[in-house]
Amino acid sequence: xxxARFLIAFLLVLAxxxxxxxxxxxxxxxxxxxxxxxxxxxSGSVSMTxxxxxxxxxxxxxxxxxxxxxxxxxxxxxxxxxxxFALGPLxxxxxxxxxxxxxxxxxxxxxxxxxYTAQTKTGALNNCPSGLNARVRTDINVMDLTSTPSGNYRxxxxxTALGGDGSQTGSKNYQADIVIPELVQISDMDPVxxxxxxxxxxxxxxxGLCVYRNQAAGAYTIEGTGDGAGNAFEIASAGDVLPYxxxxxxxxxxxxxxxxxxxxxxxxxxxxxxDCGGGTTADLRVTVLATDMVSAPPGTYxxxxxxxxxxI
Amino acid sequence: MRSFTGNIVKxxxxxxxxxxxxxxxxxxxxxxxxxxxxxxxxxxxIIDDLVQVTNLNGIDFGTYGGTLDLTGTDEMxxxxxxxxxxxxxxxxxxxxVPGNEFRMISGANFIxxxxxxxxxxxxxxxxxxxSGDSLVNQAGHASATDCGSVDNAEIEVFITxxxxxxxxxxSYLDTVTLTVSPF
Numbered sequence: 001x002x003x004a005r006f007l008i009a010f011l012l013v014l015a016x017x018x019x020x021x022x023x024x025x026x027x028x029x030x031x032x033x034x035x036x037x038x039x040x041x042x043s044g045s046v047s048m049t050x051x052x053x054x055x056x057x058x059x060x061x062x063x064x065x066x067x068x069x070x071x072x073x074x075x076x077x078x079x080x081x082x083x084x085f086a087l088g089p090l091x092x093x094x095x096x097x098x099x100x101x102x103x104x105x106x107x108x109x110x111x112x113x114x115x116y117t118a119q120t121k122t123g124a125l126n127n128c129p130s131g132l133n134a135r136v137r138t139d140i141n142v143m144d145l146t147s148t149p150s151g152n153y154r155x156x157x158x159x160t161a162l163g164g165d166g167s168q169t170g171s172k173n174y175q176a177d178i179v180i181p182e183l184v185q186i187s188d189m190d191p192v193x194x195x196x197x198x199x200x201x202x203x204x205x206x207x208g209l210c211v212y213r214n215q216a217a218g219a220y221t222i223e224g225t226g227d228g229a230g231n232a233f234e235i236a237s238a239g240d241v242l243p244y245x246x247x248x249x250x251x252x253x254x255x256x257x258x259x260x261x262x263x264x265x266x267x268x269x270x271x272x273x274x275d276c277g278g279g280t281t282a283d284l285r286v287t288v289l290a291t292d293m294v295s296a297p298p299g300t301y302x303x304x305x306x307x308x309x310x311x312i
Numbered sequence: 313m314r315s316f317t318g319n320i321v322k323x324x325x326x327x328x329x330x331x332x333x334x335x336x337x338x339x340x341x342x343x344x345x346x347x348x349x350x351x352x353x354x355x356x357x358i359i360d361d362l363v364q365v366t367n368l369n370g371i372d373f374g375t376y377g378g379t380l381d382l383t384g385t386d387e388m389x390x391x392x393x394x395x396x397x398x399x400x401x402x403x404x405x406x407x408x409v410p411g412n413e414f415r416m417i418s419g420a421n422f423i424x425x426x427x428x429x430x431x432x433x434x435x436x437x438x439x440x441x442x443s444g445d446s447l448v449n450q451a452g453h454a455s456a457t458d459c460g461s462v463d464n465a466e467i468e469v470f471i472t473x474x475x476x477x478x479x480x481x482x483s484y485l486d487t488v489t490l491t492v493s494p495f
Contacts, residue, residue, distance in 0.1 A: 043346040146345055165380055184350040189344035196358040200459065212345070235355050244355060272346055288357050295455035297394035299493075301357045304339040310348040 024068055024164025025061045028172040029053035029128070031159055034138050036178035044142040050174060051103065051132040052277040056123025064125065070163040071119040072100040074111050074136060077156040077173065082113050084140075085154035094153050095144045096176070101135035103154060109135070116162055123163060134161075138176045146274050150182045150214050150311075184220050185212040185274050190294040192286045192305070197293045204287045208280030211250075211309055213269035221263035222248060223308045231260045235288070237299030242292055246305060247285040254285055265312060344481075356456030361494035363398050364391040364457050368490070371469050371477035382471040387433055389459035390492055397495035402429060402446050405487040407443035414443055414469075426470040427488065435468035449495045 034048035057064035076082055082096040082100075101108045104122035111117065124133040136159060160171040188210040194203035213220050224246050228234025234241045247254040250266040257264070270276040286305065318402040343349030371384035392398040406415040408424060430438030431450040439447055453459040467488070 006359070043454055047397050182347055183345050183349075184347060185343055185345040185349045189340050189351040189353045191340045191356065194357045196360055197362075199362045199364065205355075206352065209351070218424040235357060237359075242357065244357075284353070286355055293357070294360055294362075294391070294393065294457050298359050298361045300360065303355050305355050307343075307351045307353070307354045308348050309343060309351070 008024045011213045012204040019177050019212040023060075024056070024058050024168050025064065025122075026070060026161050026163040026170035026270045027055040027147065028068070028159060028161050028170040029055070029132075031172045031174035032135065032252045033174050034176040036140070036176065038179040039145055039182050041142075041146065041183060043171045045140060045177070046142075046145070047139045048176065049101075049135050049137045051130050051135045052159075053124055053128035053171070054121070054161045054170070055126050055128070056076065056121075056161060057125060058164070061126050061206050067123040067125060069119050070121050070161040071116040071121050072109075072111070072134070073116040073160045073162065074098045074100070075113060075158050075160070077158050080235070081111050082111075082155065082157075084155040084176060086149070087152040087154055090286060092149050092151070092153075094140060094148050094178070094180075096155060097138065097139040098154050098157070099137040101137060103131070103133050103135055109161070116160075119162065119166070121161070125138075136174070140178065145178075146183075146214075148180050148214065149271070150180045151218065153178050153180065155264060170300070180214065183212075183214045184269070184283040184309050184311045186204060186210070186222075186307055187212070187275065188280055191309075192284070194286065194288055197288075197290070199294065200290060202283065202287055202290050203293070207282055207286075209282045210274075210276035210279070210308075211266075211269040211281050212274040212276060213242055213271055213310065213311060216271055217267070217270035219264055219265065219267050219312050221310045222257070223263040223310075223312050224248070224257035225306045225308070226259050227304050227306075233259045233303075235303035236299035237297070238299040240297050240299060242288055242296050242299075244303075245287040247287070249285070251281065254283070263308070263310060319469060359393065362391070363391045363452070363492045363494055365389070365465075365490055365492045366391070366458065367463055373471075376396070376476050378477070379473060381473045382469075382476065384469045385435060387466045387467055388465035388490075389457075390431070390452040390465045391457045391459060391465050392449070392452035392454060392492075392494060395495070396452045397449050398452045399493050399495050400429065400444060400445065400450055401491040401493075402427060402441045403489045403491070404443035405489070412442040412444055414441070414486060414488070415486075416484035416486040418480070418484045421480040421482055421484075422470060423475055423479050423484050425486075428468040428470070429465070430468075431465050433463060433466055435466035438466070438468060452492075 058071040084094040192205040225231040226233035246257040253270040343351040428438035
C-alpha cells in the first residue's frame, strides 16, 4: 500500500517535471471585504469594489508562465439571490448587484448568482506580477436602501474561478456590510393657501402629509416652527403680522402644535415606502382666526411653516 | 289738524374689493430622507379692503303733534379694516327732481327733509347731504366689525314745522341707502 502511494506521487511529480501543459491550476487571492459603512441617504446608490488576483495557468501555479482564461462565479453563502441579510432578529434583506470586472480588458459583466460566466476572463501568473486582474463590484440601488428598515446588514459571498478544462476551481469568501441608520422623511408638503377673508369666518386649511419611518413601530417626533419672532406661527404683510394656529393629526386626532415647544411624539408613519405609496399618513391643519383678521390691515399675508420630523 | 307719520329705513352694505395680486410662493418643499427631515409649507391669507355698516335702525317720528320741528337721529357702527378710512354716499329712495332733496312720500304727496351725517356720535354739526352726495375719508373703526359695541357715526333727519304744517295728512316714508366703501 505504501508503495502504491509513492508511485502515484512520483508520477505526478514526473508529469510536472516534464512540462505536461494539459494540467491547469487556479488560485484565487484574498478578496477584501466590502464595508459600506453607514449609508448616507444623500449619497443615493452606493457601490464598492474589491480587487484581487486570480491565478489561472497551464501547469502549476508556482512555476507556470502560461496564463489561461477562467470563468467567474459569485454565490451567496446564505441564499441564492444576491442579498444582504439583517443581522439580528430582523428578516429584512437588501438586494445587491454583483459584477465581475476583468481588470486586464476592463470588461465588466453582471453576474447571476451561482452561475459561471463564459471562460473568457483573463488569468494571471502567480501573485499577479502585472497587477491585480480581477474585481468584484457590489452595487446597491438607492431604491432598495430607502425602503429598508434600520439595522446592520451583511452578505456573505463566495467567489469561484473555474479554469483549465473546466475541472479546476479556486474560491475565496468575502463579505459586504452596510448599516442603515434611523431615518425619517416628511413629504407631500403643499402650500396652505387659505384664500380670502370674507370678513366673518375663520380661514382653515388642511394638507395631507406623508411621513415615512424606516422602523416597524413607525414612531417619530414632530416640531413646528413659524417664521415670526421667536419662531411664532405668524404670517406677515408689509410689517403687519397675523398669528395662525397649527394642528397635527397622525391618525389619532388633531393636537395643537406650539411653536418652539419640544418635539411631540407621534406614530403611524408609513414604514414601507418613503412616498407612503402615494398616500398620506397625517394631516396638517392651519387656522387663522376671524377675530385676528378683522383687526388686520388689508394685504396678502404670507409666511413659512416648518415641520421638523425626527426618528424615535 | 293734519297728522302724518314719517319713517326712514336705512340699509347698510358690506363691501369687499379685490386689490391684491397673489404673491409667488417658493418655500414649500418636502423634507429629505434623513435624521431629521425638514419640510416647509407656505401659508397665505388674503385680506381685501373691507367695510361694514351695522346697527342701523329706523327713525319713526310717530304722529306729528301739529307744532314744532321734528328731529330724529340714529347712531351706527362703521368698520373699515386697516386705516379705518371710508367714503360714504347717501341716497333717498324718493329724491326731489331736479334738486335731489331727501323726501318722504305718501302717495303723490311728499315731505322734504334735511339729512346730516357725521363720523362721530353727534350729527347735529354734521354735513348736510342731498341725495347722491358723498363724503370721503371718514373715520371708521379699524379693529372690530362691531366697533367694540360703541357706535361711531350718526345721521340726523330734520323736518321743519312749516313743512309739516303744510303737508297733506298721510303716512310718509323714505328709505335712505348708505353706501360705504373703502377710502
